[in-house]
Each structure stands twice: as C-alpha cells, then as structure tokens.
Amino acid sequence: MKPLLKVEDLSIRLPEGADRPYAVQNLSYALNPGEILCVVGESGSGKSMTANAIMGLLPKAIQAERGAITFDGHDLVSLEERRARKMRGNRISMIFQEPMTALNPLMRIEDQIGEVFLIHSDMSKQQRQARTLELLKDVGLPDPEKAMKVYPHQLSGGQRQRVMIAMALALEPSILIADEPTTALDVTTQAQILHLIKELQRKHGTAVMFITHDFGVVAEIADRVVVMQYGKMVEIGDAQQVLNDPQHDYTKKLIAAVPPLVAPEREVQDRSKQRPALSVKSLCKTYVSPGSWFKPGRTVHAARDVNFDLYRGETLGLVGESGSGKSTVSRCIVRLLESDSGEILLDGDAIQDLDNKALAPYRKKIQMVFQDPYASLNPRKTVGRIIADGPIAQGVPVAEAMQRAKELLALVELPETALDRYPHEFSGGQRQRVGIARALAHNPQVLVADEAISALDVSVQAQILELIDTLKKKLNLAVLFVVHDLRVAAQVCDRIIVMKHGQIVEAGETKAVFEDPQHDYTRNLIESIPGADWRSGHQPQPAVGKIA
C-alpha cells in the first residue's frame, strides 16, 4: 500500500536554551490510507511538534532542520509556505485539545462551519447551510437544526468537540490530525467522541493521526502505534503487538505504569468499632448564580446530602465526572468552601461552623495535596520555606520547622539540597512531592488528595501513587482520594464513592463496585474507560520490572 503521508528523517531544532537540542530527531514513519495511527508519548516527547510541522504551525523560532514530510508527491517542509498551505489546504485538517478555545466565541456554529466552505469552495448560501446541517447530523449533535443557531458557549465540551470534528471533516480531507482531542473531556464523553472518530473514519476512509498520552485510548482506537520519547521514535508497530508485546524498554515501562482495570484483592477490616477520623453527615452545598432582570438565577446542587466516614489507615476514593461535586465536597471538608448545611466531624469534633481562629488547631489535622504542581507552590519561595511556613505560622520556632522540613524532604524522597532551591528548578513529579511534604508538615490525620496526580505523566503518576500509599501506611493516614480516573481509583482505593450531580449514587468496597456495579451510572462510567478490555486481567500482563 502506498502511504498517504510520509515523515522521513525529520529533525526539528529547538532554540538555544531549551532542555534538549532537538524537539524531534531523525523521525520517520508513514501514515497509510484509511488507518488510525496513534502517536503516544509523555509530555515533552515531541509528539505534538511533528503534527505542527505537518500543519505548518511551528512557532517562528523553531524550524525543521533536516528531513522531509512527503504528501502527495511534494515535500511540505521545503515547499514555499504559500504553496504548502495550498497543498495542505482542504486535504489535511486538524482538531485540537481544547474545545473551549478552538471555536470563535462570537460566531454562531452555522457561520463557523460555513466559513470553511466560504473560503474553500464556491457554494451558495443555501448549499452551505444544507451541507453544515448534514455535517452536524453526521457528528451526532442532538437537535442539529437548533445547534446551527447557537453560540459556542451554549454547548457543552463534548458538543463543542463534535463541532470541531464537523469542521475538520467539512471538506472531506484525506488526513485528519487529532491532537489529544479527548484529554479535556469526561470519560463518558471521551468514549462517545472516540467512537465517533472511529465511525467517521470508517465511513469516509480518512487516515487519522491521533496524538495522545493515554494508552487506554490507544487500545481503544489505534491500528498502528508510534511511541515517542525525548523527540525520538522508540517503537512502531501494530497496536496489538505494541500493547501486548512491547519491545522497547520505554514502551514496557509506560505500559506497566498504566494501572490495570482490576481492583486488587484487599484486606477488609472491620472498623465499626473504631472512631472515624473524618465523618461527613448530610453535607449540602448549593451554588446560586444571581439572575438578571430578564433571566432567573440558576441553582446548582454541588453537594446534596453527602454522607461518609473515613478511617485512619484507609484510602477512600471519591470518583465522578466534572461537575459531579467531588471537588466541592473535598473543599468543604477542608473548609476552603463554606458548606450550607450538614456536619463535618474531624476526629469527633464538628468543624463546619468554627471561625478562623477556632479552626486553627484543626487545620493541623486535615491537609490537602493539590492538583496542579505548577500552581500549588509559590514561585517566589524556597522549597524549605514552602514546607516550613505552615508550622512557623502556627508558632513553631523557625530552626525547628526547617529541621522538620529537612526530615519531610527525606520522607518524600527528595534530596536535602532541595531545601534552598526554588520550585521552578523541579519537575512536575518532584513539585508534587514538595506539595505532599507541605501537607505532612503538620502531622495530619487526614490527607485530602484533590486530583493530585491527574496533571502528571503516567510513569510519574505511578511513583506518586506509590509514595502516597507508603506514607499512608507509615503514618497511619486517612486518605481521601478525589479522582476522575477510574483506573487509578481501582488500584489505590480501599473503598470508593461514586458521585453524580452532587449526590452519592454508589459506595462500597472497590473490588465489589468494579466487579458488580449496582447503579447504571457507575456501570456506564466503567464501560466508558478507554481500552477497558485491554489489561483488564483477562490477558497476560507484560512481564516487566518495577517502575523506576
């Protein structure tokens, strides 16, 4: 079969001062007609850079130094920009990660898609409208007639991504490049979009280059896989072969880091005689957005009658999609948000109504690890101060607090020299370790991890999860793990709570919930996990050593 697009020996140089000389080095692969090629790699592996080179979207400072991208007999790299653009023109199109920002907020969907035809064809207005409607039907938007007339902000994330796909497919391109198109979406929406891409790809025979970091997605849709690391291609092959019998060590490591979708057997302890470290009783929180003269206000129940107990030495998973209220609950518990009603009992004492001063001693008992390792550390403070400032504010002498910070760094497996350095000198995983050390500085009983690993790469995720688990055992912590990734939840949680629209729909032992979900919503969530069949325990696991 003659390949549609060929990348040959491509090297893209990074500007001086970058962490490596090449974004992409000696890269060669081919995209065949009618296949889905997944390009996988962790952040910074150069996977998006290649797509940008194909689309001519490289920033000015970064240029392809060597190699060729052959499409339709022409080299897109060496071709003059104007002619290359014409070559790409309506034959290669792209969808992006962020559906929120990829659409013009001031244009109706109809005009937005119609614009594509306006530029690339000589259709009349009626023809354009008819074709747009057809496209919207094609991508499965509910009520396409109405969708024509709305503005992007009136659509949900998944619907917007559908519009993006409609736009990308408008001119029936021979190649569709999808750069992490489902990363910003919820798992059930992601499943729908993946399904849609696959279906349309079959229907139109489009070749799809799908860029992702998620091996689950790869297992779900890929025909062939390219694995990238530090700008180099380390492995290429059929999806089945790469997923189940990876050759390169890096691929093995990446795949091993994907948590298998089976809850391991866990010792179930009878805790009915213990006093819970944290007990939440009929917690409610409602957001009311004020209305205007013409519009009534909107009420969102972020938490409705939420009840649970959390004991020391166990990990409780709080799972759900965005908007399910899991973050609201976690923030109410640590008193970053005020709850409307209900009780929060920390070590037996109700803390929901305490003022700042009375709350201070309780702050020590419950601490939080945040989601974004880049935003959760003050860039202008040294790591030592970041960890020690909490205890210092509570009256611990500075020297003692710094000594303790040193011990905590050892506990989270960071070198002592980190004490005097600033956050920007550390990687995402290391920063998250600092965040954990800060949370532990008060010797808390309860640790709330709010999506603490979702901003990290898979291999780093595994390390941080292991660290949290070790610390839990060592310090007998009660861990509340807020997470949207069910694979992760299956691995680390003793019990899980599933939330939807602010309500708990299911709660129980992790293994029981995964193997026999009682609620439809839970079942739907579990079925939506990309690559659910892969590494679900039905197949032999690739034999690899422990992750470094």
Add this chain to the structure above:
Amino acid sequence: MSILKKLSSNKVALFGLIVLALLILVAIFGPYLYETSPWRMVNRPFMPPLENGSLMLGTDTMGRDVLAGLVYGTRISLLVGLISTMIALLIGIPLGASAGYFGGWIDEALMRFTEIFQTVPSFALAIVIVAIFEPSVYSITLAIALVSWPPVARLVRGEFMALRNQEYVLAARLNGQSDHNIILKEILPNTLSPIIVMASLMVATAILLESSLSFLGLGDPEIMSWGYMIGAARTVIRQAWWLSFFPGIAIALTVLALNLVGEGLNEALNPKLSGSRES
C-alpha cells in the same frame, strides 16, 4: 541580576537607562557645579545660546542662566516624580490588595472610594488640591500622589483577585497562615512585576503633571523647575525660542527615557512578551 541583564540586552531600554542615569547624575551633582542660585541675574536678558562661552544656553527675560535653571530643575522634577509615585504606591497597593483579597463588601467600599477619585479629571483635582494648600514642593507632591494612586489600586486589585484562588494561596490558608501573612508573603511578591512597570511609567506622568502645574504658575515660587521656565517664557516664545525649547526638550527626554525603561521592564519581567515563548 538577570532582570538588569535582560534590560540591557534590549537596546531601546538601554538607551532609556543611560539617559536616566545621566539625569540622576545631573540631579545629584549638578547643583554643585552651579553654586549660585538659579534665580540670580548673571548677564543681560535675552542672550541667545552660545553667544557667551560661560552661558551655553543663554539667559532668560531677567538675565538668569538657562542652563543653571535646567540643572536645578532636574533635581526637583525627579524628586517630585519619585516621591509622589512612592506615596501613590503606598496608598494604592494596600487598598488594592485588601479589595482584591477580601472581596465582598470591602471590595465594594474600597472600589467606590477609588472611583470618586477616578471620576474627577485628575489634573483639575491636582490644581484644586494645590490651590487649597499653599503651592509648595510638598503640596505639589502630595497633590500628584493623590491623583495618581487609583490606577495602582485597580491594578493590584486585579492581580490579587487572579492570585487569591491559586493553589499555593489555598495551601497557605489550609496551613493556618494569617491573612496578613498571605497578602504580604504569598501574593504580593508575585504581583511585583506589573507594579514595578507601572511605577516607572507613573514617574513619567508625575513629572509631566508637575511641569504642567508649574507652567500654570502653581509651582513652588521658591524653586526653579522646568515647567515654571516654560510658563515664564511663553509670552516671549517668538523673540526667545530657547527659553521654552530647552526645558521642553528636558521634559520630553526624561519622560521618553522613563517610558522606554518601563517598556523594557515590562518585556523583561513578563515572560510572555520576551519572545521566549513555549511551543
């Protein structure tokens, strides 16, 4: 320091820095070169520039040395600019910080108060303040400070509103740190870059305001300033152009230098503009 390095690699900003450094040198040491008062008559009036070797820029309507006036004016212009900016920052930063951090009715009250100052044209307000007090260096500096703090408060408020929900600030709250501590140690250091940039531009505006006030005759009658020189020369602008031309150049050059430095600082402190964009 890396900021200075970045600043000096920007040629335009470097030019501004050099001009500014020269002006500061003149302001500090200039008056020692002209030990006599700039108000003293030294020669016949209306002497054009370069006619007398010791009077490079000629004399004014009363026979006073124009260059001496310029040199003394430098000191007063820079001083008024710097001090009024500092006072404006001292008012604007705490107001903006508390409005942005606490939000709610505190924000409402402080912002309405700020708007009172913003709705009155600032120059008119400055004139009124100077007129109420006696015109003196102090009242002028105070007047300029009082009309220039609202933009600072607005800027700081915006920065604080954006940063107060950053995770590191939430973490500090969870840590039991006091509001005072969070404002001063967690948030404020992270808002300094835009404040520094704004301050450098405010000094320029303050110098212009001071000149305008002096031009209108509302300056300190004891002190020679650029604005006063231009104001005094406006009736004879056709007979003796140099009387208003040189002070005018001095003002333009100073304001230009400050603006260039401010622009350079903005680029140096704001990584998004300095060209090192990530892909």
